[in-house]
Amino acid sequence: NAGVTQTPKFRILKIGQSMTLQCTQDMNHNYMYWYRQDPGMGLKLIYYSVGAGITDKGEVPNGYNVSRSTTEDFPLRLELAAPSQTSVYFCASSYVAGGRNEQFFGPGTRLTVL
Amino acid sequence: TQLLKQSPQFLSIQEGENLTVYCNSSSVFSSLQWYRQEPGEGPVLLVTVVTGGEVKKLKRLTFQFGDARKDSSLHITAAQPGDTGLYLCAGANAGGTSYGKLTFGQGTILTVHP
Known part of the structure; x- marks a missing residue:
């Protein structure tokens, strides 16, 4: 099992450009998440999905879009990149049942917007 | 809005010393x-605690969940x-939102x- 994979690992964008961060999990988890982590800070939830076809906003959704057409894939789209979106982005997945939510994280995508 | 206050924010110690990190909330959680x-990587799950008062050990690491699960x-x-x-x-x-x-x-x- 590869777990959660993310591509690319690094990316530099110019202001106003767009890109898609890819995330795939092979654990058949129902929930998937996108977080951003700024230097020295904790994790902020951008969007999450409870299953294929169902997504919902997290804490900081502005400037981002997601889709979930399959159980395995959960891409994050950045439209019109801004310097404030410079961050490290983590995708995670979890099998949520009852009171447990043990999330497995990908290695992250380090994004710089200049 | 639920909050988890973690302390201390920074800890710098010498090899061989003991330390404790605290996580406190006014909200009850079903699990924690x-x-x-590590730098440049995604978070890795160490442990889940579910029952109030539960203590789990992982080699030199000891995790405790408060009696009230807060x-x-x-x-x-x-x-x-x-x-x-x-x-x-x-x-x-x-449950809940x-x-x-x-x-x-x-x-x-x-x-x-x-």
Whole structure:
């Protein structure tokens, strides 16, 4: 099992450009998440999905879009990149049942917007 | 809005010392997870505690869930340089609008000097 994979690992964008961060999990988890982590800070939830076809906003959704057409894939789209979106982005997945939510994280995508 | 206050934010100690990290909230959680993150990588799940008063040990790491399931602690005995990293606590809920999402603490950056 590869777990959660993310591509690319690094990316530099110019202001106003767009890109898609890819995330795939092979654990058949129902929930998937996108977080951003700024230097020295904790994790902020951008969007999450409870299953294929169902997504919902997290804490900081502005400037981002997601889709979930399959159980395995959960891409994050950045439209019109801004310097404030410079961050490290983590995708995670979890099998949520009852009171447990043990999330497995990908290695992250380090994004710089200049 | 649920909050998890994690303390201390920074901890710099010598190899062989003991330390404790605290995670406190006014909210009740159905379970609480502890993650460790090394520079340039995603968080990795260390442990989940579910029952009030539960204590779990992972080699030199001891995790405790408060009786009321509102707080948790991580104690490391005889810290080693390999313990260096960012430690995150995260609370999960069995229902309500927070179902399927984790509430993360801000993290504790631990540095263990040889």
